[in-house]
Amino acid sequence: MSEITNLKDIINRGRIQAIGNEILTPELAAKIGAAFGTYLGSKGIAVIAREYSNNNRMLKRAFIGGLMSSGVDILNLHSAPVSVLQFSIRRFGASAGAYFSSVSTGKMQNQIRFYDSSGIEFDIKKLDSVNEYLRQNKINRAKPLDVGAITDIPHTQDIYRKAIPQLVDQNLFKNKKQMHVVCDCSYGPGSIVLPGILTSLKVDVIAINAYENDQKSAEMYPNLRSIKSAVNIVKASQADLGVILDTDGSRALYIDETGKILTFEELMMFFMKYDPIISSTKEQPIITTKTASKIIGEFAQELGGFTLLKTRNFPGEISRELREQRGIFGGADTMKFYFPNYGPFSDGVYTTLKILEILAREKIPLSALIRSFPRTIHSYKSISTSYENMSTCKESLRELIQTQGKANIDYQDIIIGMKLIFKDLGWVSICPSMHANAVELEAEGLNAEKSEILIAKAEEFIQSII
Amino acid sequence: MTKSWSAVILAGGLGSRLNPLTAKICKPMVPVGNKPMVDYAIDHLRYAGIKKIIIVVKHLGDKLRNLIQTTWDSKRLAEIGLEVLVPHVDSKGTADAVRKVSHLIDTDNFVVSMADIVTNLPIREFMEFHEKKNAQATVSMKRIEEMATKYGNTLLDSESRIIRFLEKPSSEEIYLSALTGGASDPLPIINTGIYCFKHDILKLINSSDFMDFGKEVFPYLLEHRYSLYGFVRNYYWLDVGNPTTYLWSNWDVLRLYGYPITPYGTRQGNEHIWYLNNEKPTVSHDNFVCFGSDNHFGDNSYIHELSVIGSHCQIGSNTHISRSVIWDNCKIGNNVQIEQSVIADGCTIGDNCVIRSNSIIGPNATISSGITLDAQTIKEDSTIH
Known part of the structure; x- marks a missing residue:
């Protein structure tokens, strides 16, 4: 493939994404670093971090070279969850940040994300501005004596580990009988912080996939096998909660003590009802995505007094809306939750602590707390298929929509599966079953008839890929 | 308690970062919710029970003085029992401004506030904290969410006594300071620009050539073991530093986030x-x-x-x-x-x-x-x- 000279060729859904070392080469990463540095200006200071994997390591090092050449100073975080990067930008007053991670496509794609001084991911306008410097080759190179400095900040994880528990009621953890949590870190850098933080709060932790996996495997985590394993371990160990972190640590799947994976809607309602700050601050709005189920709005009305605002699901959108609207809480159906008293971004670690804080306060199992929540009018269908097809279904769907350019269809990665959004119809989620060899479809149409149409369309998709 | 208090408002800000909004007026005159920012500072202090306020003007000082004296005319001041003085002085810094009006400060304690921030800092609680600690100086503080390098950062001990000032520190300095203390703070603590002082502090200011509180006076007090405290609370505070935050300040005032400070009308x-x-x-x-x-x-x-x-x-x-x-x-x-x-x-x-x-x-x-x-x-x- 010819050399990329315009990032628009590799910007997908507001992020720079391409196959590592094939399209997103170290040479290109260095140029992007220099363009990013030119955008920040020579007085900028940026925090840089990455997920595990040599691809990310290689790209980050090349990027840092380009960034330093523009005169920007760097705080080097090495491997860290993206939320630790966002925390560090704010904690150390940096002007920006960049994060290198893999994309869960199974095709060894890497992505680069940029963050502003408040830890919020760049919107497409800012990304375009960076791209303009690269496209027009208008890079500001610093004079030899003004090349940016690089400083390692190795104890940042310790600072984060000490700081985050301050934002929950630690007495609740000390005074309650010890809770048990299964924590699947998906071989991501979340393993550096989450098990340690939980242990410091006297929570008993079973940590799995909690180390750097240097095996040359194309298998991405979390995947169907790892999710099923975590569910089984939660049940077998009678844990109060299961957590499956996404590899970058920004979001997670949560499993109740019966082995049920909680839906986004259940978690939204859980926080709205049981978090004392959210439930008592009704003058400030709750922000969610346009594709979130309407049941959340109905529940907000039922609780009384909440204002629910909806925005599109694009990098940094909910964060910006939370800041502008002074929102009290936010949630995206990609399983991201935002607590502005902590920060305007989603952090799987902090979300886990908030759930445990509520469990400690309520002293009732998670399944019982969510049992009474209303369910939306869905259409539902289960399609039997092989285990292999279940495993690859999510990626095949993404590829189908991306390559065939399906008009009027958007999608959201909901970790365990996909949510397809059909213009003027509604949405349908497609997830592998945890109990049988089948794919489960759940639709919420604009009306009951449209829900049935959505199920039919999704079934058509499934049949074409299995 | 408040009879023993007066206040000085520093209203010398030029507001160059707000340009072109400040092309013809100074920053304290910029309206937020149709109300000049200087009036927010006055309301903030008088709602806390302070009866004497001295305002030090500088850039476009005559224009600002006229505005203040028109809004706060003698009839209105008499009705609310407030004394507002806008003396003719030429100051070269925050501490110098207080030095130049020190002869007008006749209370046991006094507050120094700014006319270019919108805040609902619980000022009465702040003053009580200062008195309870028997502090010579107390600095208002809060945890800041971004760009802490733009502000004065502070480290406190468990009794809220200030142990270190970092005036507009680099990110590396904030990192190192977090390691030497305050690692458990989720966000850096910054100086939000409102101070309580004992009257005695004026002796020091008058006998020195200090020009600036942040850069000179507070480091001196710290070094010479004066009793210096930080008052950290979670309150609304917006540095109206650029046109974007200016828009936000208007929205927030309409949302009543600065309550009891409200728009005019x-x-x-x-x-x-x-x-x-x-x-x-x-x-x-x-x-x-x-x-x-x-x-x-x-x-x-x-x-x-x-x-x-x-x-x-x-x-x-x-x-x-x-x-x-x-x-x-x-x-x-x-x-x-x-x-x-x-x-x-x-x-x-x-x-x-x-x-x-x-x-x-x-x-x-x-x-x-x-x-x-x-x-x-x-x-x-x-x-x-």
Whole structure:
């Protein structure tokens, strides 16, 4: 493939994404670093971090070279969850940040994300501005004596580990009988912080996939096998909660003590009802995505007094809306939750602590707390298929929509599966079953008839890929 | 308790980062919710029970003095039992300003505040904290969410005694300071620019050549083991430092996040709507708006939420204003869309214009009909064809 000279060729859904070392080469990463540095200006200071994997390591090092050449100073975080990067930008007053991670496509794609001084991911306008410097080759190179400095900040994880528990009621953890949590870190850098933080709060932790996996495997985590394993371990160990972190640590799947994976809607309602700050601050709005189920709005009305605002699901959108609207809480159906008293971004670690804080306060199992929540009018269908097809279904769907350019269809990665959004119809989620060899479809149409149409369309998709 | 308190407001800010909004006025005169920022500082102190306020002006000082003396005339001051002094002094820094008015400070303790921030710092609690700690100086603080390198950072011990000042530190310094203490703080603690002092401190200031509190006085007090405390609370505080935060400050005041500080005008019941002189505007509008007086609106215009309309404005027909701030004496044509933008005093906007996405129009600018401005800043007195 010819050399990329315009990032628009590799910007997908507001992020720079391409196959590592094939399209997103170290040479290109260095140029992007220099363009990013030119955008920040020579007085900028940026925090840089990455997920595990040599691809990310290689790209980050090349990027840092380009960034330093523009005169920007760097705080080097090495491997860290993206939320630790966002925390560090704010904690150390940096002007920006960049994060290198893999994309869960199974095709060894890497992505680069940029963050502003408040830890919020760049919107497409800012990304375009960076791209303009690269496209027009208008890079500001610093004079030899003004090349940016690089400083390692190795104890940042310790600072984060000490700081985050301050934002929950630690007495609740000390005074309650010890809770048990299964924590699947998906071989991501979340393993550096989450098990340690939980242990410091006297929570008993079973940590799995909690180390750097240097095996040359194309298998991405979390995947169907790892999710099923975590569910089984939660049940077998009678844990109060299961957590499956996404590899970058920004979001997670949560499993109740019966082995049920909680839906986004259940978690939204859980926080709205049981978090004392959210439930008592009704003058400030709750922000969610346009594709979130309407049941959340109905529940907000039922609780009384909440204002629910909806925005599109694009990098940094909910964060910006939370800041502008002074929102009290936010949630995206990609399983991201935002607590502005902590920060305007989603952090799987902090979300886990908030759930445990509520469990400690309520002293009732998670399944019982969510049992009474209303369910939306869905259409539902289960399609039997092989285990292999279940495993690859999510990626095949993404590829189908991306390559065939399906008009009027958007999608959201909901970790365990996909949510397809059909213009003027509604949405349908497609997830592998945890109990049988089948794919489960759940639709919420604009009306009951449209829900049935959505199920039919999704079934058509499934049949074409299995 | 408050009889033993007076206050000094430092109102010398130029506000260059707010340009072009501050092309013809100084920062303390910039209106937030139709109310000059200096009045927020005055209200903030008088609501805490302080009866004597000394205001030190500098840039465009005569203009600001006139504004203060017009708003806070002797009749009004007598009614509310407040003394406001705006002496003629020429100061060269925050500490120098206090030195120059020290002869007017006759209370056991005094507050030093700023006229370019919008805050609802619980000032009475702050003063009580200062007295309880028997502090010689107490600094208001809060945890800041971004760009801590722009502010003075502080480390405190478990008794809230200040153990270190970092004046506009680098990120590396903040990192190292977090390792040597305060690692458990989720965010850096910064100085928010309001101070309580014992009267004794004036002896030190008068006998020294200190010009600035942050750079000179506080480091000296720390080094010489004065009793110096930090008052850290979670309160509303916005440094109105650029046009974007200026817009936010207006929205926040309309949302009552700075309560008890509110926009000028009479609040309409429990709604977030304020009419100056209780004059109901002849235009349809949402909640979260405030209006000045003597405005004229054409047919079918609409003022959407989070908007502020000044006084003496003429707004044409079918014009929509949303999440924007319009200052006084503006003339806006027909079929105009203004969204998330600021129009300063005396601007003329032609018909069929679209002004959006953080566009900032400086005072007395003219925008010809049919122009679209997207995230643009227009200088004062300029004409855009």
